[in-house]
Amino acid sequence: MELYEYTVHELIEKLEKGEITSETLTKSYFDRIKEKDNKVKAYVSTLEESAMKKAKEIDEKRKAGKPVSKFAGIPIGIKDNMCIEGTKTTCSSKMLENFVSPYNATVIEKLNKEDLVYLGKLNMDEFAMGGSTEHSAFFKTHNPWDLERVPGGSSGGSAAAVSAEMAPWTLGSDTGGSIRQPASLCGVVGLKPTYGLVSRYGLVAFASSLDQIGPITKDVTDSALLLNLIAGHDEKDSTSMDMEKKDYTLSLVNDVKGMKIGLPKEYIGEGINEEVKQAILNVAKKYEELGATVEECSLDVGKYATAVYYIIACAEASSNLGRFDGIRYGYRTEKYDNLKDIYRNSRSEGFGPEVKRRIILGTYVLSSGYYDAYYKKAQKVRTVIKNAYDELFKKYDLLLTPTSPTTAFKIGEKTSNPLEMYLADICTVPVNIGGLPGMSIPCALDSKGLPIGFQLIGKAFDEETIFRAAYTYEQNSNFRENKPTFKGGDN
Amino acid sequence: MAISKEEIIHIAKLADLNLSEAEIEKYTKDMQEIIEFANTINNVNTEGMGETIGTNEKVNVLRKDEVVEFGNRDALLQNAPSQDEGMFRIPKVLN
Numbered sequence: 001m002e003l004y005e006y007t008v009h010e011l012i013e014k015l016e017k018g019e020i021t022s023e024t025l026t027k028s029y030f031d032r033i034k035e036k037d038n039k040v041k042a043y044v045s046t047l048e049e050s051a052m053k054k055a056k057e058i059d060e061k062r063k064a065g066k067p068v069s070k071f072a073g074i075p076i077g078i079k080d081n082m083c084i085e086g087t088k089t090t091c092s093s094k095m096l097e098n099f100v101s102p103y104n105a106t107v108i109e110k111l112n113k114e115d116l117v118y119l120g121k122l123n124m125d126e127f128a129m130g131g132s133t134e135h136s137a138f139f140k141t142h143n144p145w146d147l148e149r150v151p152g153g154s155s156g157g158s159a160a161a162v163s164a165e166m167a168p169w170t171l172g173s174d175t176g177g178s179i180r181q182p183a184s185l186c187g188v189v190g191l192k193p194t195y196g197l198v199s200r201y202g203l204v205a206f207a208s209s210l211d212q213i214g215p216i217t218k219d220v221t222d223s224a225l226l227l228n229l230i231a232g233h234d235e236k237d238s239t240s241m242d243m244e245k246k247d248y249t250l251s252l253v254n255d256v257k258g259m260k261i262g263l264p265k266e267y268i269g270e271g272i273n274e275e276v277k278q279a280i281l282n283v284a285k286k287y288e289e290l291g292a293t294v295e296e297c298s299l300d301v302g303k304y305a306t307a308v309y310y311i312i313a314c315a316e317a318s319s320n321l322g323r324f325d326g327i328r329y330g331y332r333t334e335k336y337d338n339l340k341d342i343y344r345n346s347r348s349e350g351f352g353p354e355v356k357r358r359i360i361l362g363t364y365v366l367s368s369g370y371y372d373a374y375y376k377k378a379q380k381v382r383t384v385i386k387n388a389y390d391e392l393f394k395k396y397d398l399l400l401t402p403t404s405p406t407t408a409f410k411i412g413e414k415t416s417n418p419l420e421m422y423l424a425d426i427c428t429v430p431v432n433i434g435g436l437p438g439m440s441i442p443c444a445l446d447s448k449g450l451p452i453g454f455q456l457i458g459k460a461f462d463e464e465t466i467f468r469a470a471y472t473y474e475q476n477s478n479f480r481e482n483k484p485t486f487k488g489g490d491n
Numbered sequence: 492m493a494i495s496k497e498e499i500i501h502i503a504k505l506a507d508l509n510l511s512e513a514e515i516e517k518y519t520k521d522m523q524e525i526i527e528f529a530n531t532i533n534n535v536n537t538e539g540m541g542e543t544i545g546t547n548e549k550v551n552v553l554r555k556d557e558v559v560e561f562g563n564r565d566a567l568l569q570n571a572p573s574q575d576e577g578m579f580r581i582p583k584v585l586n
Contacts, residue, residue, distance in 0.1 A: 085566075102566035195545075209545050238552040239545060307529045318506060325507075327579055332572030338582055348509040356508055360499065360518055361525060363506040374529060379542035381535045386543055419524050435545075 003028040004165045008222045011168060012070050015062070022055035022062075022073025026117050029075050033119070033166045039486060041141050042151075042161040044080045045088055046120035051075065054117050071229065072115035077167035079158045080121035081128055082213065083202040084108050087118075091204050092136035093126045095324050095331045095350035105202020106237065107171060107213055107230045114229055119167050122157030126352045127321065128178055128206045130154050131424045134415055135354040142411070143186060145450050147489030149408040152182030158216045159186040163484050169217045169226055173203055175210045176309050177403075177428025180440040183216055184403035184453025187442040187482065189470070190216045191223050192428075194461045195435035196241040198227075199234030205320040207313035208239075210432045219480065220441065220470045224248035227463065243461070251467035254475045257291030261469070262396035264299040267427055273406045279444040279452040280402050283473065287400070290472060297396065301388045304381055305430035310422055311365050311378035312433075318362025324350065357418060382433050389434045397465050399457040401427050403440035407450035427455060437463050441470050442479045449485065494522045 003025050006014070014020045030048050037043055058073035078084060081091045083101035085108075090096045104112065125135035133141040133156025141156045143149040144164040151160040155172030159182035162170055172179040174192035183190025191214045198213045205211065215226035228249065233242040263284055268277050284294040326332035326346030333345035351359070365374035392399060405426055414421040431438040437460070440453040458466040474480075499519045503510045510518065561567070564577065573580040 099570055100566075102563060102570070103561075235554065301535060304532050304535055307532050310525065311529055311532070326572060327581060328567075329570035330572075336582065339584055342581065344507045344509055347507050351508075353514075356510075356514070357518060357521060359506050359508065360502050361522065363502050364494070364498075364522065364526075365529075367502060367505065376542060377532055377537065378529075379544065380537035380540040381532045382543040383540045384535055384537060418521050419528055422525075422528075 004032045004168070006168070007218045008074055008168045008225060011074060015073055016070060021059045022117065023052065023059050025073065026051050026055040026075050026119075029119055029167060036164050036166055036486070039142060039147055039489065040144055040160050040164045040166070041139050042122055042157040042164065042166060043077070043120045044090055044092060044123050044138060044157065047087060047118050051117045051119055054115075058115055058117070069114040073117060075117045075119045075168060076111065077119045077122050077158060077161045077170040078108070079124055079155050079170065079172050081124060081173060081204040082107060082171060084118060088121065089204065090121070091127050092124045092138055093350070093352065093355070094137045097331065099329055103202065106199035106234045108202065110230055110232070122155070122161055122170060124157055125154035126355050127204065127317070128154040128173055128175055129317070129354050129358055131177065131181055131421055132409070132414065133157060133182070134411065135352060137352050140411055142489055143408045144484035144486055145187060146408065146448070146485070146487055148410055149450070150185070150411055152185035152404070152408065154178040155216065156182045159183050159188055159190065162186070162188045162216050162218060164486075169215060169222050171213055171230070172216045173211055173213050174432070175207050175313060176432050177425045179214045179216060180403050180428050180438055180453070180455060181425065183440040184442070185408040185451065187451030187453070187479070187484065188216055188218060189220055189223050189439065189441055190214065191227060191439045191463070191466075192431065192437060193227060193231065193463060194437045195432075196239050197231050197437070197461065197463070199232070199237040199240045201234055201236035207316035208320065209316060210313055220467060220474050221249070221252055223439070224252055224467050241461070246464070248463060248467055251464040252471045253468050254472050255291075256287060256469050256472045259292040259398065259465070259469060260396045261287055261292050261294045262297040262392055262399045263294055264302065264399060264401060265296050266299055266302055267401035271405055271426065272402055275446040276402045276404070276406060276452050280400065280454050283443050283454045284400060286473065286476065287469070290476060292469070294400065295396075297392060299388055299392065299399075299430065301381070301385050302430045305385055305433050306422060306426055308378045308381045308385065308433055309425070309429040310361065311374050312382065314358045314362035315366050315375050316362070318359045318366065321351075321355070321359055326350070354418070385430060386434050389436060393459045398469055401455045401457065403427055403453040403455040407446045407448065407452055431457050436460055437466055439466050439470055441473060443473070443477065444479070445482060494519060494526055
């Protein structure tokens, strides 16, 4: 077995026993990247020199018997919208193509304390706006299970890298499904934590009331380990919750007896691919066999979540992206005579078409005459959706849905129709609207050999129940015996 | 209520974006479809409902108004497209 094939919890054991070094481990990933990334194109930039240097330092520390974190020397890949000091953070945009982070994101500070090794920065839809990574201004990322298909998005690079074993784990960010949907399409585990559990400081803002950073991993155990590292209050993010730190690995218990799981009927009905639906029903059956109760329920207002999401997310984005004016950082046009020209031409040349579309939509719903009808109304509907979740969680511990209504679609299939692309998020956006935690866990392959993921949704700040149920499923199934084939797309 | 080309031009101006003729055509069509979809939220009865701005408990987070030195001016300035003597350089504004 090659080193890159192991999970992080297996690698930690090998490092601690001295069976492997961080140097050989880190090198195995860069070798793998050289072998596979010309096809997958997950990385925007790699950090080989600094990573190898860091790995050697950790090895020397360990060899000398100095105290090191158990995570010391474990490699990780980071979505390219999180700042690592002194390295480029591009958001896969021409606007930030040459931006060098002047400071570390809080999640990076936390990983630095544990001495993790950064492999590189991962491709995404420009400014995290999209569900296929086709909106990257640089290049498209390909799905390792079928190179002619998308990896999902916006954290497509982060999910494809774990799937193709070009990183043992990665960080992504999720505003409307951007961790869970690509995790589902690439056959890996993706967790969007409760809003406020992980600090957003140093994450380039898309929609501030919805954005969350979370782990993309090979299995549920690694997800709990990585959440342990990144969760916690941060005074630099006033929306991060000040609460006692938890050890999520304590929830890795193979037992769901007595657990009550709701199965909202709207997400196994119209608009959901038949094979996906069947896979979800099989998961439900499995949970029942394992001692949980699964009951059909209804989240009727969930069907408005996508409309609410695009109004709120785009409104927030149009405001957040106002800062890009070609003055302090980012792209500056060469064509200008005055200050207004700099603003306007820099923005027009620096932003890609999907980003412009969302800025226009956001500006429209916030503009005089439409504010009440769209933005304010959407925030009220958001309350209705939150209340509906609250009602369901009086009865259920978890909700079970598909993560994505379909498996991976073909590159180019949805790019001409933005609304169709937006509807790829129907199963994931309601969770962000409610601020709840959601996890995608791979469960089956469809007839084309493409991964299907199921989503577990929990109460706010109750990641533990998700971990327990996800772990139990994983221990009683065998999805990880499947490996991506890298078929198709001989380019 | 369909969005007109003129509205898209107005909105783009507010957002400091120049649009080509082709972009105006495309975004007008896209916005018409997206706004029609967004209008479905009017089917929800929100009478008496408050607005959800964030999702956590609505507590004001207060802190002391203290200056914290960032300490690395060069790192900030290196990203400026044009700078001069520690300042961001822009074209002349006053005549």
